[in-house]
Amino acid sequence: MTLTRLPTRRIGPLTVGAQGLGCLGMSEFYGATSEGEAISTIRRALDIGVTLLDTADVYGHGANEELVGRAVAGRRESAVLATKFGVVRPGPGVGAGVRGDALYVRRACEDSLRRLGVDHVDLLYLTRVDTEVGVEETVGAMAELVAAGKIRAIGLCEAAPETIRRAHAVAPVSALQTEWSLWSRDIERRILPVCRELGITVVPYAPLGRGFLAGAVRSRDQLEEGDFRRFGLPRFSPENLPRNLPLADRLGELAGELGITPAQLALAWLHHQGPDVVPIPGAKRRDHLEENADAVFLSLTRADLAAAAAAVPAGEVHGERWNEQSMRFVDR
Template sequence: MTLTRLPTRRIGSLTVGAQGLGCLGMSEFYGATVETESIATIRRALDLGATLLDTADVYGHGAGEELVGRAVAGRRERAIVATKFGVVRPGPGVGAAVRGDARYVRRSCEASLRRLGVDHIDLFYLTRVDTEVGVEETVGAMAELAAAGKIREIGLCEAGPDTLRRAHAVAPIAALQTEWSLWSRDIEHRVVGTCRELGIALVPYSPLGRGFLSGAIRSPEQLEEGDFRRFGLPRFTPDNLPRNLALADRLVELAGELRVTAAQLALAWLHHRGPDVIPIPGTRHRAHLEENVDAAFLSLTRADLAAVEAAVPPDEVYGERWNEQSMRFVDR
């Protein structure tokens, strides 16, 4: 484990570590959680310079934000707190609808501030684009929150090029959070170029393919009963997961040759995509956090990168990255 703090990157006016920490699994979705270890992991992340902490109002129906708030108490000046709103989630699923109207924007911000126990949110994201409300209305309301000092920067999630341009014309968009990993590369066709043209940082979520690219997941039976990968993600079904294992096996083999872990190699590949890329791998454990942070210090040659991409060709991935309902909310 390196003792060197992470180098920094820029998201609008914010200075963040080159790698952040996704906090989704600390409240639900990936099985049983231990709050003390989750809080210790967040605090260790801050020590290592992984200062961008990512949560959302729907994680644990608010419990995720409350946990992050407890973890950063007394350390607020070191943390860049990012949270998301917009998904309407009345029950146990991943969400039933999306809202981006101005009234909902304001109400969501106030609720998140209260749960986090902070006086401002550093990076406030719209989780998914509301197709019934113009993005101009949503971003206009977010800009008002920024002017009032309640948020510092505006972000969008899973937004396509046209939406990004419309939003950016209303107020500067600092970051786009979207899925990007070796087995989810569709944003490379148009989205990445648009972000770079507009100066929008890229924040990839699920950069380890929800754990698959680590090589540790061999069958759906390994996943706990409450793990949403068992019911919400086609790539983990009994039909698709066995066929996808060849990808993980090739990555594990290559990582062994390079004397790193498969997870580190997958993250290092993303870091080499550009200085405007800040991955946010999620974990609830300090040991995994430290393994992931070390990936930001790996130097890969062109031949190494080519070998990584050859090991996990996107056209050999079986299954969509979200189920059909969830994909309806992805704006491309």
């Protein structure tokens, strides 16, 4: 159990705990949920210095923002609230399209503020880039929200290097949220160098491979019927999951040798990538939150880091990180 508050990091003008909390699973996508435990988890996160709380307008069709708002009521000054807009999600899937026009930006922000029950959001992300609208228009509208005091910092998600540069030329981009973990290393060649050149903090989502790197998924039978890993993520398909299991086994063996859990090893590997990296692992329960937070304090040697990377070689990962439809909206 973490007894010491987490050290802090900078995201543009914001000071945040070195690790954040992804709140999506508290409302949907990852099986059964408990609002009471979710609220207790968020409040425990604030107690130990996990201050960056990540949600989005489409998580639970707005219900997740409302849940986060209830959890931080009376403790707003302790929380750094990050939410996202841009994905159009009329039904149960992960989304049907993207909007980034200025009118939609303003409307989405007001709707998020209402659901969260706050007068400003600390970090507002564009969830996916709208290729029908210049990113200059989107970020220009977000800059107006900064000037109006509605948001404090601007973020992008899953954006291509040139898009990041164009956006940053309009207004400072403080964060890029993208998938990054031992088994999702795509950003390292082209995107990470641009973020570092421009001083943009990287906020990795799914840093535990959606539970896989933690050793939590050994069979599809473990996944509930509505769990989107069953239908939206090729790495968990009936063909690919058994082929990927040796990766989790090797990581688990190494973690055992180090006396830590596989989840802690995967997170510690990310923390050692630099002080400009703030992972946001999801957790629905306090025990998982605390296990994850302890990873911040781990010290790995160069040999440990190399061994972790060697346990999960990119060339041995089977399946794309998103399905074909969703992959069309990344690196745009």
